[in-house]
Amino acid sequence: MATPDPLRPLPAPSTEAGRDGLAALLARPARAVVALDFDGTLADIVPDPEQSRAHADAVPALSALAPRVASVAVITGRPADVAVRYGGFARAPGLDHLVVLGHYGAERWDAATDTVHAPEPSPGVEAVRAELAAVLERTAAEGARVEDKGHALAVHTRRATDPQAAFEALRGPLADLAGRHGLIVEPGRLVLELRPPGMDKGVALAEYVRETGAEAVLYAGDDLGDLAAYATVEALRAQGVYGLLVCSGTEVPELAARADLLLSGPAEVAELLASLARHLELDGTVPADWPRAD
Known part of the structure; x- marks a missing residue:
């Protein structure tokens, strides 16, 4: 994929709430969380789930964006360590504070410690x-x-x-x-x-937003399991937190209908992340004293 022009306009969300969310992220990146699903969003869907890997442009884009926002989190139904391995996230430059919330948030991997915290099996x-x-x-x-x-x-x-x-x-x-x-x-x-019941991507995202104190949230997903995260962002908007809902692909109409921004798949998601990083690079990075979730 060609390197995005740093002056190229970002894709425009189709809703006013989405445009406000994108504007808030660009204006106050130090108060913004970027949260993403894995399969179908950062990685293409493949017939054998064990062969799933992050899109070639995904980790470079995340590495460029992560130092310029408050936090980046991957929220997935996969075990956290599997998502880390298939994503190639461990020890990736710029991802020192990446968090992976696996099993819909029941597990957590922190890049800062390279450890997984998980509950006892049900x-x-x-x-x-x-x-x-x-x-x-x-x-x-x-x-x-x-x-x-x-x-x-x-x-x-x-x-x-x-x-x-x-x-x-x-x-x-x-x-x-x-x-x-x-x-x-x-x-x-x-x-x-x-x-097991009790955890979903919406619960995981809500808890992480509270932990970080974010004032703006970008969430990107592609499947029915992401509807709960969409609902959380919509609820956060009612509480004054800005939100941008991104849909990767159009295979799930229920998700696409609620999205602020429709992208064709993981390649375009990676391009969006890289473009955000390049736009933010023009305005500097996150202040060193901004508290991170590590």
Whole structure:
């Protein structure tokens, strides 16, 4: 991808609230948090989730932007250490204070210490793990595969013979299985994740904004699990915090309809981050005395 011209105009949000959010981020970057989903936002969606990697332009863009805002956080349904590994975030220049909130915020990795803080595994997940293969066999969802996330289990149908039909066929049986063991099912783009209740990206984002004291928030996501984070940004706006909602891709209409800014996918997300960094570079960086969340 060509290096963005530092004078090239940033993409214009389609809503007044989004334009205000972008203006606040540019005017007061030291009071701004940039929070992003991983798969579909920083990384392209791939048939095998274990082959997912951050877009080639994502880490350089984050490295350029992070020193110029109060904080950058990645909020993902993946385990925090997996997102760090697949993202290539550890020891990346400029990402000394990056935070990765994994398992929808139940886990946390801090670049400053290179450590993960995680809860004890849910007994419900262990019970579901023991029964899941039998449920898949009974449902005859040929080609569906299980991703074991430790604290959650995700059933992917992207490689099934008929991906959408397998997804729909599994929704009911997996909801029943999850409910018997105190779990919930989080639907996504051809994936159904069984996980403990109580945390979602909205809760994780709200807690992180309170921790940082941010006055402006950019959140970018691509899937149904990001709706909770969108709702948090909308609630924060009512409390006087500026917000910019970015949607990566248009595959999830429910998300795209609520976004202030629509981008085509991870390549354009990385371009936006790099362009923000270049615009902020013209005005200096975050003051050294601004408290960071480390």
